Amino acid sequence: MKTPLYRLLLFFFCLALVSISSTVKAQTDYTVTGLVTDAQTGEPIPFASVALVGRRSGTLTDEKGRYTLKVKILSDSLAVSSMGYKALRQAIDPERTTQALDFKLAPAGNALQEVTVKAGENPAWRVLRQVRKNRSINDRKRLAAYEYDSYVKTDIALSHVTERMRKNPLIKRINEAMSKQDSIVDDEGHRLLPLLASESVSRYYFRTAPERKREDIRKTRIKGVAVDDAGLSSQLLGGTNLVSQNFYDNYIPILGKDFASPIGDNWRNWYEFFLADTTQIGDHICYEIQFDPKRQEDLAFIGKAWIDTTSFALCQIEARIGKGANLNYVRALTIEQELESTIDSLAGSTATAGWLPVSIKLSASLTGVGKQSLGLRAQVSLRNTNITVNRPRPVGFYEQPIEPSDTVATPNDAYWHAIYRTAAGSDSLGKEDLKTRQIIEKLRAVPAVKMAEAVGQVAVTGYYKLGGFDLGPYPYLFAVNSVEGLRTRIGFRTNEQFSRNWILRGYVAYGTLDKEFKYGGEIDYLFSRQHWTVAGVRIANDLERLGLTPELIGGNRIFYALSRFGRYRGGYQSYQKEAFFKTEPVKGILLTAMVGSRTFNPLFPFHFRQNPELGDLSPLQSDINDAYWSIEARLARKEKYLMDGNERITLGTKRAPVLTIRYTRGLKSLGSDFNYQRITLRAQQSLRLGALGRMTYLLSAGFTPDVMPAPMLFPHIGNPTPLLTTNTFNRMQFYEFVSDRFVAVHIQHRFEGLLFNRIPGIRKLNWRLIANVDALWGSLSKENQAVSSAKPLPNGTRPIFFGALDGNKPYVEVGYGIDNIFKLIRIQAIHRLDYLDDGPNGIPFNSFALKASATISF
Template sequence: MKRPLQRLFFLSVWTLLLITGGNGYGQTVYTVTGMVTDAQTGEPVPFASVALMGRRAGTLTDEKGRFALSTKNLSDSLAVSSLGYATLRRAIDRERITQAIDFRLVPAGNALQEVTVRAGENPAFRVLRQVRKNRLLNDRNRLSAYECDSYVKTEVALSHVSDKMRRNPLIRRINEAMSKHDSLVDDEGHRLMPMLASESVSRYYFRANPQRKREEIRKTRIKGVAVDDAGLSSQLLGGTGLVSQNFYDNYIPILGKDFASPIGDNWKNWYEFFLADTTQIGDRICYEIQFDPKRPEDLAFTGKAWIDTTSFALCQIEAHIGTGANLNYVRRLVIEQELEPTIDSSSTSGATTGWLPTSLRLTADLTGVGKQSLGMRAKVILHNSNVIVNRPRPVGFYDQPVELNDTVATANEGYWHTVQQSLAGADSLDRDDRKARQLIDSLRQVPVVRTAEAIGQIAVTGFYKLGGFDIGPYPYLFAYNTVEGLRTRLGFRTNDQLSRTWVLRGYLAYGTLDKQFKYGAEIDYIISRRHWTMLGVRMSSDLERLGLTPELIGGNRMFYALSRFGRYRGAYHSVQKEVFFRTEPIKGIMITTTLGSRSFDPIFPFHYRIHPEMEDQSPLRSDIFDAYWSVEARLARKEKYIMDGNERITLGTKRAPVLTVRYTHGSKALRSDYNYDRITARAQQSFRVGPLGRMSYLLTAGFTPSTLPAPLLFPHIGNPTPLLTLNTFNRMQFYEFVSDRFVAIHVQHKFEGLLFNRLPGIRKLNWRLVANADALWGSMSSENRAVETFKPLPGGFKPTHFGSLNPGTPYLEVGYGIDNIFKIFRIQGIHRLTYLGTGRDGLPIDKFVIKGSASVSF
């Protein structure tokens, strides 16, 4: 999986859908009363704003400065603000049902820097221009290096459970098991069913040049449904990667989308601003600036930012995703950050430098399809301390981006008590957290929940975990095609419970029509996890399809699985054996060397000339034996990844392309039928194009100067099925064209809501415009064309003919469509612009087709 955070989310959702329920237990109402007065005169402060931090709960003082606030869920503190006074924040005892807290506000009489307001100009603009002007002094990106201790608390719970769901017989069993415990409610009064509660402590390291990151996860404690106590969960739920948004950047990536920053370069194009007041944050006087999206449907925030009046640095921000934003499955999302300047550790002067977040909160209310669907509440709280800046470690120190302490999941109450007193502070485990853990323990004892956990694991990961073995993947379990009939495949892999050094994989398949067994087996030995070095041996005997090898399709496993259905054109039997060695000597550069052989035994009408110089006098042959060695280099700058047992999962790269170059040499010395050389290259990237949306591309190229039969050249990947598949040619037939040199590019652009958000009546549908362009330049030398023969096969069958491209005329496709229909479906029209004659079957080629696909994304 390339997106393990989404994998964890959808695993939890799948489990919840199977066990969805709630309870109707009593709700506790908390009451906080008090009085607000002027610290100098003692006079009451009327109409002061009193609010729970991080909650949608607040009130105003009356004419006598008194207030009374009732809520079903407390936060850690209460804040009071009033025009002309510094904001004051006081801690709340979350264990007490009723309590009284008085506030004495100090007048904000500090001298501010002069702000010149131009006639007719919004006074907030002057402040925001200074924020961008001083960015190079305040942005954390100016630091050459920094490291800090991080405490992260994560909570996930079900919410918005309907009465209809509670009437389900299975849900009643859950309610009976949980009825012994008090319920939890969110700040809107919705009952919660906790599914995950975790705490993590780590040491985070960052180096700017070359950019490197490292995280040492020291301790975690996790309780959850469908969540392990360590390993992958510790890496996903710990550290700063979860909530590390930098608002100085122009766009903030959230849930796979890019939200415009209110203090980015394009702030004036996206937002309306209001300079509300000056207020005191800690010992700093700050401008309070409120911001709202100019267009509610845009991917933008609404909220407040507090800017230091002296340095014009961002001190604090509270950003909400608007309810009208074109975003799926999100009812509400709030990001809160508090930042502090750091002390330059490389200098003896004690000078301050870039600002780092010291406290971060992220709260999200997620939902399914429909207003009455199941909801989920997720909350992440992070605290950073013990910061050291501008002391970069040696580059080799960062080679292991994520490292787990040997005792990361070992229980140690004394350790956590120390953490609560230092790192965690007021956000340490409270009564609600302890209650959530008790409810989770009770929930996991219900048999239907344990069953749902197993089904959810299978649905999301494709494997069923059975001790040291993972059985699957289940997408490959069944297929039906014209060659094999009903194909059944059962596979497995070992995990780190069996061994952290040896990894075994295998499968066995059988077709009811061809009545043949197929198999595959692989043994890997992990030499080093630090440099991800391994040695492996694999062998397979299976039915394949011409042009759809894993190498050519670039690891698109779902397309590879779907290609086994239906009419199985270009089928051939292949026996493949390989020995490979893989290592990452330098972070971001992966080297793979392979020694192997493969056979090609077609079951479609095909033969070729063994001696093409003899033309029609040449003997003919159908099968091929290929023996080769290869060297591959993969460059992925800024790539992030985590370890899932013995599997390394990539989290992708940030803006940087991923480049792959492979050289292959076929050798008769290895008993190959041919000596040949081949080089292939691949580049892919996804990046933001300002307000126009997000673009991605895949660029591939290949060249062989050798004379070879068509199966050893480059059969281009067509897709005549009704399913839209990206990074293929959707109006090209399977192996319609073959080249010995080519360049292909696939470009896709997602406009998000750029157009549809501005069309009345349509913008409520949350549709998204998409477009694509695919081009292929290729050719085949006269020597390779001479290898092909048109002589009939025995029995009079016409041999399969492979087309070739004109070097001066590229193959072109363009497409456009609507994505996010009912939050799942995509419909796209594809035009074929060139090579519009007749196909191999003699029928006219369709110029236009409509295809569809389905996917789940935010």
């Protein structure tokens, strides 16, 4: 995916490969002292809570109401709270090393609701039962619609840059370009090297029935290393893309994992609770409930929740991920939310509705492989204002999910000063933010950083940007196989700098063994981004592999690139021409129409009977001409997109299925050797199973009623290589089976830490159990079997034999393995359960194989 965040993460991981040692600590200590008293009586308030706002540093007052707080770094304000008093905040100077600050707390006049505690019952349970009982009243999902303005501030920086790391050539050159005054430290005193600082203002819209979302990005300011696209960055970093957790849900998705909510339906199974205190949050008197996971290895939070004593609504929550949770590269992650009740716009000014978050803070600290690795700190602050609820707009208004303004990146200092006075509030830029932006400006001028940016861009996107053209992709640059020898390829595509409507793509390849040039080209015209309407023509003359075209393997480009290496079994020369038109008339439904032709000239021994009813007397033919038209419908409900210039990037559908159905009609009148019909179906989905983990499935099916040679039917995708590839049959040979009707299902289940986290010896390794089942039902009619011929070719070579499945006996593979070895490697055992006696040359198949793959995942 071509996004600034991915470029930034790649830049981080490249640096993290360097082994480093001891951490550099800042030497500055800050001290804040003061007295906390009753505003009416002047009496000292003992044991009041004193804490830095936005930090996890705090203390308590002593018996005389005095406090002393010593920290490595300050925030911009200090908050004091105590039972029976209104909480109070005061600004402090983060630059002063010593300062005194006194607080006078006003008594809270609200009367607490009576709490009845049963003998032997945790008093927090009664509050949590009321939270779930009143969910239908307080949860934002009860609202017919809502909209609000959002101000988002995002900061990303390298952390834990140690003395040994500073000897790295890249870091050394950066340090040489930076002055000693260019220094920022985090809460723990680690020096930071800023990489990105952004601000974004948007208007967010949500409608419940039917569920629709839209976000208008109004203004963005971005300073960053490896970031050069404000339009895309504003979509990725603005609004609710990064911070949209709803704790009323049973599970909170974070980094691809599902964390149990402390106020979800199963709160008693996941957490231990302690009713600690009552305090005032804004205008609400709240119960303070502390929560901890029952089992430290579970995907659960540690933190506090503040529940309104009258409505039992969630007013505020601070939740952080425990150290025992099985997450890669995450040292710490904290979510803080403040929520407020809304006024029903339809029922009048006094009627209250559901609660919406008005302030969200997310902070994360990531690290590379190994305890001494370089770190990355990310902080996101979001503030929502001008909230309107229960005024749904017409469905058509939401059709464009994210709409950047034409002036989204145009400088306008007056606009931002107005935002700081209104929407941003306490999250406005401070002294540290301004210093961060100054450091980034200096970093971008360092030649070594510019080189790292260029390398990172190529590694992540696969392309090197050169003005209006992108050169690549690099996975296809080289290949070595038995047909072409050394294959070299160079390709390009145009970007929005070339044209916002015309899109050109092309490549040229050459093989040193076959001494043949191959080529491909495409011209598209983008009519509408809102309804994603595109028309185009393409042509390609290249070497392909039976059953491994991009269409058949579902867009798995890496597998397609790797398939060009080694022994090139099933290779054929193909000359293809296509014209297409696609459009999305309704959000989530993409329609495609296509007309085209292609040739099949096999490089392996193959022929078929032109008149199968004549048996061995039939004339034989090897090459095939195919001409066709097709229509396709793709349904992807709730799919999210980002616009990257002329490319549309999908962010997935979360748990909704993606369905695709295609009908193809081949016609002799268009130049085809055959009249035929073909229909294919594809469905895939990821299912969240709570504590049991996550399951994904891919279901595909196809049917053609006509009589044709095997390459025109459905060659099933095998993978005899030692590399594990999902959504293929990993113990099946290439083109081992061909069907004219089939149903295939690939099921993969990730248990996460469900089992391994409970085994003491393995728990420390953070391994994860994974299992899969792959099954295929297919058959080949007698008429299609009769098309094949075993008659030797003119040179005496026996032709390739295509096997057929028994319609009453499915092909089945099962697998199980260990994921997350060294946070990268997956090893899986694969068992082939049937069709073991039909191997080549009569040799039975080996039913077992051990395969490996490497992935980066949290």
